Amino acid sequence: MNVIEVEHLKKSFHEKEVLRDFSMTVRKGDIFGFLGPNGSGKTTTLRILSGLTAADSGKVKILGFDVDMQTSDLRQRINMLPESQGLYGCMHTDEYLSCFAASFGDSLDKHKVKTLLEMVGLSPDDHRTIQNFSREMRQRLEIARTLVNDPEIIFLDEPANSLDPKGRRNIYALLKRLNKEMQITIVLSTHILDDVGQLCNRIGILHQGKFQYQGILRGNGKHTSKNQQFCLPQEIKENIFAGLSDECLIQPGKGLIRITLEDEGSYGMLTSRMILRTIPLTDFTNYENYLESLYLKYTGGTAVIKHHSYN
Ligand SMILES: Nc1ncnc2c1ncn2[C@@H]1O[C@H](COP(=O)(O)OP(=O)(O)OP(=O)(O)O)[C@@H](O)[C@H]1O
Numbered sequence: 001m002n003v004i005e006v007e008h009l010k011k012s013f014h015e016k017e018v019l020r021d022f023s024m025t026v027r028k029g030d031i032f033g034f035l036g037p038n039g040s041g042k043t044t045t046l047r048i049l050s051g052l053t054a055a056d057s058g059k060v061k062i063l064g065f066d067v068d069m070q071t072s073d074l075r076q077r078i079n080m081l082p083e084s085q086g087l088y089g090c091m092h093t094d095e096y097l098s099c100f101a102a103s104f105g106d107s108l109d110k111h112k113v114k115t116l117l118e119m120v121g122l123s124p125d126d127h128r129t130i131q132n133f134s135r136e137m138r139q140r141l142e143i144a145r146t147l148v149n150d151p152e153i154i155f156l157d158e159p160a161n162s163l164d165p166k167g168r169r170n171i172y173a174l175l176k177r178l179n180k181e182m183q184i185t186i187v188l189s190t191h192i193l194d195d196v197g198q199l200c201n202r203i204g205i206l207h208q209g210k211f212q213y214q215g216i217l218r219g220n221g222k223h224t225s226k227n228q229q230f231c232l233p234q235e236i237k238e239n240i241f242a243g244l245s246d247e248c249l250i251q252p253g254k255g256l257i258r259i260t261l262e263d264e265g266s267y268g269m270l271t272s273r274m275i276l277r278t279i280p281l282t283d284f285t286n287y288e289n290y291l292e293s294l295y296l297k298y299t300g301g302t303a304v305i306k307h308h309s310y311n
């Protein structure tokens, strides 16, 4: 079931066109990763989806509601964590969460505060003010505040931006848990491709005002034979790439050709041809590099061509 449907969205700031004919779909239970260069419009899109900014034109349906209508029914069922948050350092966690609950017209009792804090791995017995928390603890608290209204969808703008690798991993484990155990659909933006590979089941790559790529991350980011890259010597004469799926990427490089295989059929086809012709395998690279290839391909970062243009 689609919980977010966006069609033909446009948004400009003064003369600058940020979104042009932008469309996307998110399904219930997705962890959808929003990728794109700086200034490509990730924050703008997340703000439009969460009703904080109006689009110039186009259709945005969330949970069946028209976002333009700003209905309180919809507002109660989604929440957003902006990129730069002004944490109120002098507050305690319960005060902080109550403050955000009040913006939904709710008051939090002690039990709900305890539940929220425990849900994100913070201790309800920690009575320090927020300014004394580590960055990771603050970020956990920020995620707790997006849960005050028991949302079905949360939008997170670069939720692990300023964290060290362990902190990022912990926050992503938390998001996975919220997604799995509480069935919360998550849409997040990030620049950290490795983490997207581990966390998201679907991604969209935003560039020049629209998604240049929107699709499933097979294996949910795990390394599988189907989405590994491997390298072959450049001097291969035979056309062993004929008939591979369009989604396979072929990058001619210095002395070798790097191939990223996206589906089982292509994998079987290519490997059996290599065995038959005794073509040596030069190197394996992993899934994260695959994402990087995809990202660079669709954001114009490097010359990557599809196999059919290589024939
Ligand atoms: N309120 C605004 N007024 C004018 N221009 C804006 C406004 N908000 C965003 N922009 C412009 O819109 C473009 C897209 O910005 P946005 O913040 O959505 O990009 P982003 O993909 O989130 O970038 P980043 O990766 O740096 O966070 C940028 O050129 C930005 O300067």
Ligand SMILES: [Mg+2]
Pocket: 042, 043, 044, 083, 157
């Ligand atoms: Mg941004």
